[in-house]
Amino acid sequence: MILFANIERQAADVAKEVRTGKTGLKIAEGHGKSSLLRAIAGQLPNAPVIVMVSPQPDAHLYAMLSAASQCGAQALSKVAGALGAGGSVSDGLSVLRDILHGHFLLVDGVDLMTGAGDADLNAVFTAVRHQVRDAFSTRADVAVLRHSQELDDSVVRPDLGMPLTNKRWDSSHVWQLAQADVDMYTLAVARRLVLGVGGTDPSLPWRLDTAIRHLWLSLPEVLRDLVGLLFVHGRAVPRPLFERLGLVAPDEISRACDSYLIEQTGKMLSLAGFWHRTSDLAELIARRTGHQRLARAFETQVGDTNWSGLAVLEAHRHFSGIPDIERARAYARFGVEVLVDLARSQSLRRRFEPASGTYEMVLALDQQMRSMAPSGINARARAYALHYAAYNHYRAGRAGPIERTIAQYQESLALWPDNALFWSRLISACLITGWYEEGVRARSQAFERVPVHAERENLLIARTTDHLLRRRLPLQAAIAWGDHTPEGPMQEELRERLVEAWQPIPRVLWGPRSGRVVLSSTAPTRLSLHGDLFRIEILGAVRDARSLLDALDETIGALANELLTLVSAQDEISARRTELVEGITLDAAAPDERTRWTASLTALVTAVSSGAVTHEQRTALLRIWSSLEDRFPGIRRPAIRITDDGMLQMGWSFLQPPGAVFTVDVHRTGTLDWYLRDPEAAESVASDEPAAMLPEDVVERLEIFAP
Amino acid sequence: MSADGSPVPDDRDVLRLPKPPPIFVPADYVPQWQDFEPSTTEKALTPVRISVWDSSLTTVDEAQAFMNRRSIVVAANVATVKAAGSGAIVYEAIPPPNDALRGAAGHAGIEGLTQAPGETKKGRLDRLTRIAGCFQLRSR
Numbered sequence: 001m002i003l004f005a006n007i008e009r010q011a012a013d014v015a016k017e018v019r020t021g022k023t024g025l026k027i028a029e030g031h032g033k034s035s036l037l038r039a040i041a042g043q044l045p046n047a048p049v050i051v052m053v054s055p056q057p058d059a060h061l062y063a064m065l066s067a068a069s070q071c072g073a074q075a076l077s078k079v080a081g082a083l084g085a086g087g088s089v090s091d092g093l094s095v096l097r098d099i100l101h102g103h104f105l106l107v108d109g110v111d112l113m114t115g116a117g118d119a120d121l122n123a124v125f126t127a128v129r130h131q132v133r134d135a136f137s138t139r140a141d142v143a144v145l146r147h148s149q150e151l152d153d154s155v156v157r158p159d160l161g162m163p164l165t166n167k168r169w170d171s172s173h174v175w176q177l178a179q180a181d182v183d184m185y186t187l188a189v190a191r192r193l194v195l196g197v198g199g200t201d202p203s204l205p206w207r208l209d210t211a212i213r214h215l216w217l218s219l220p221e222v223l224r225d226l227v228g229l230l231f232v233h234g235r236a237v238p239r240p241l242f243e244r245l246g247l248v249a250p251d252e253i254s255r256a257c258d259s260y261l262i263e264q265t266g267k268m269l270s271l272a273g274f275w276h277r278t279s280d281l282a283e284l285i286a287r288r289t290g291h292q293r294l295a296r297a298f299e300t301q302v303g304d305t306n307w308s309g310l311a312v313l314e315a316h317r318h319f320s321g322i323p324d325i326e327r328a329r330a331y332a333r334f335g336v337e338v339l340v341d342l343a344r345s346q347s348l349r350r351r352f353e354p355a356s357g358t359y360e361m362v363l364a365l366d367q368q369m370r371s372m373a374p375s376g377i378n379a380r381a382r383a384y385a386l387h388y389a390a391y392n393h394y395r396a397g398r399a400g401p402i403e404r405t406i407a408q409y410q411e412s413l414a415l416w417p418d419n420a421l422f423w424s425r426l427i428s429a430c431l432i433t434g435w436y437e438e439g440v441r442a443r444s445q446a447f448e449r450v451p452v453h454a455e456r457e458n459l460l461i462a463r464t465t466d467h468l469l470r471r472r473l474p475l476q477a478a479i480a481w482g483d484h485t486p487e488g489p490m491q492e493e494l495r496e497r498l499v500e501a502w503q504p505i506p507r508v509l510w511g512p513r514s515g516r517v518v519l520s521s522t523a524p525t526r527l528s529l530h531g532d533l534f535r536i537e538i539l540g541a542v543r544d545a546r547s548l549l550d551a552l553d554e555t556i557g558a559l560a561n562e563l564l565t566l567v568s569a570q571d572e573i574s575a576r577r578t579e580l581v582e583g584i585t586l587d588a589a590a591p592d593e594r595t596r597w598t599a600s601l602t603a604l605v606t607a608v609s610s611g612a613v614t615h616e617q618r619t620a621l622l623r624i625w626s627s628l629e630d631r632f633p634g635i636r637r638p639a640i641r642i643t644d645d646g647m648l649q650m651g652w653s654f655l656q657p658p659g660a661v662f663t664v665d666v667h668r669t670g671t672l673d674w675y676l677r678d679p680e681a682a683e684s685v686a687s688d689e690p691a692a693m694l695p696e697d698v699v700e701r702l703e704i705f706a707p
Numbered sequence: 708m709s710a711d712g713s714p715v716p717d718d719r720d721v722l723r724l725p726k727p728p729p730i731f732v733p734a735d736y737v738p739q740w741q742d743f744e745p746s747t748t749e750k751a752l753t754p755v756r757i758s759v760w761d762s763s764l765t766t767v768d769e770a771q772a773f774m775n776r777r778s779i780v781v782a783a784n785v786a787t788v789k790a791a792g793s794g795a796i797v798y799e800a801i802p803p804p805n806d807a808l809r810g811a812a813g814h815a816g817i818e819g820l821t822q823a824p825g826e827t828k829k830g831r832l833d834r835l836t837r838i839a840g841c842f843q844l845r846s847r
Contacts, residue, residue, distance in 0.1 A: 596731060600731035638731075639733055641729040641741065644748070655737055661839075675829070677833070684833050685829070
């Protein structure tokens, strides 16, 4: 029964246009669009196909199977077959196109098929969703749009008019009490029909949210159960299928329709619109129990040839809703959209362990699908699942090497190389783990792979830096920031936070060239910002650079140069040498060999102080090195070691020239034993007794180590 | 399961983690005889052996865990090392509690690296240099 005056007339106008061959009519979102669509359907011959879309991850699959189900069991079976094992959305659409030939098609919410979720998740399934949306949008005779930005003047706007008069209630009085709110009016009518004459009593709630709660609590149990089931189901369902589920008696369904609690459009059942006007209902309904009942009920219809494809889709969705992912997996015939959406929502609710498990399940399904079709769940979906399986695994605090997380992040980026958010997480993970070189490399690769877009710098730099600052990792944050120039006040503020986080300068530092550096607690330091330049002062050395890390590297480099001069000198100890040796510890494993050499000669100074090496040994080593460096500029630096019995050893032995070896053992007295093997001369020579100096004829042959 | 004193099969590779580590390691460095000089502790035992690890029973990471520090890792085939002039290469049990660590079963020792009777100092260094030449740097 129609509640408003203008609906029948407006529906007749639209239906007339459709009957005369006009297609692609659009109806704008607004009160009455459901009534209008229902009325149009009623005025078209041959039971038009009606597809009612809700914003759900599998909406595009539902649209196809729902449309097919209204064209008969064989049609549903064909479309399900084309979509399932080894098939594709393209195959399904191709079959559906033929099936829909000769049918009127009405679609409610055609623009809701593109899905809800974050930008990354939408991007995973964008292509197929758009493909289905476009196919339905083109083919629909009448379509209701939900996004007003897509509307123009050709669009039909529902015009309800005033409520029709009725014998059972005073429509103008109720309209007044409802303050001309269409949903409140419809609810009041439903309340009147369910509760009797008292349903329009002015003392009852007339504000929609409280009225919905009141009606829900006042409903007879069987009707409340029906409304709850349709609420949990979340989208329209063919009435014949719903009746076969055996959850609610058919006459109770009719009673609910007649009472405006639910709506029937063609064969499709759905909740009356007013139920969606409050969030309270979600709290009142036992969703998990609802999903369990619906999942089991749809499961019973999987073997029914009339409904199999749609029953599989809905059983999968409700088992995911419980969530019972093992059972859901059994019915994941058409895709993994619902499982990915479930995993994402588990993760957002900080349920990292189950989220990780759900993503693992998606990956297992991908493996299974790839045995039938090489593309599996598609490369982006695989990348998404790989990335977030690793992310949630890590966040769940499950024991396991961080290398695994990083490796999975890298694997996901190989499949989706322009995903800036994934790069941000990879950079963070490397830096948090202390893999600074890998972090710097990942940052640089990210800028090569992610094309310029409005959010690129925000995701790659600002997000990463902010994340690291929140974890109180100022050094890692500086590496992530690099030489970035802030864009806009938020990034300016972030740079301020970065500078604040470096007050005082951390004592354990790292630079791409200087490696890991430790400052003593008393070493004087200072960081300041001069325009766009960071200025670092350490132990009297000062450098400016656009990157905090470059400023650090250059300051450390200046100190290392000064330190090298001081620790290479054979003369007496100076105050500055002591200040630097005690104030800064360079990385003996730095990638830059010169830094490692300086660190080693500094360690030698310390070794003399501790007695591990004698002053005579150090002096002898420096004398040998100094004379060889003077004689053969560019000669390779020797390996140096201190044996556990106090011998100081120098050794030249490299990939080039192969087989050439020269070693010197410096005894604690400063005397030397040496051994030379020259492959070109095909001979070796060695000292017979410890000597004070290297023989001149041996030194002459050391040119082989000066490439 | 390896037995203490039994020979490491000729077709296996052994890992050597030079001890003590050099305080400076140049780029492109390759093993030299000093990396195969028995330490004072090793010289105090009979027979004198230097520590190596059967790479089929001990991974690089496991071997490094025994050393309790980072160090360079070199590897060579057993038969090649013996042909270059080493003595026997035999499995050697690790005393408790480290015997319970993963990879302990792969511990072995190279014998015959000290100066042999009648061998000159240069002759021994030539022999150790040949042995060192059998080893290649090994990463994870």
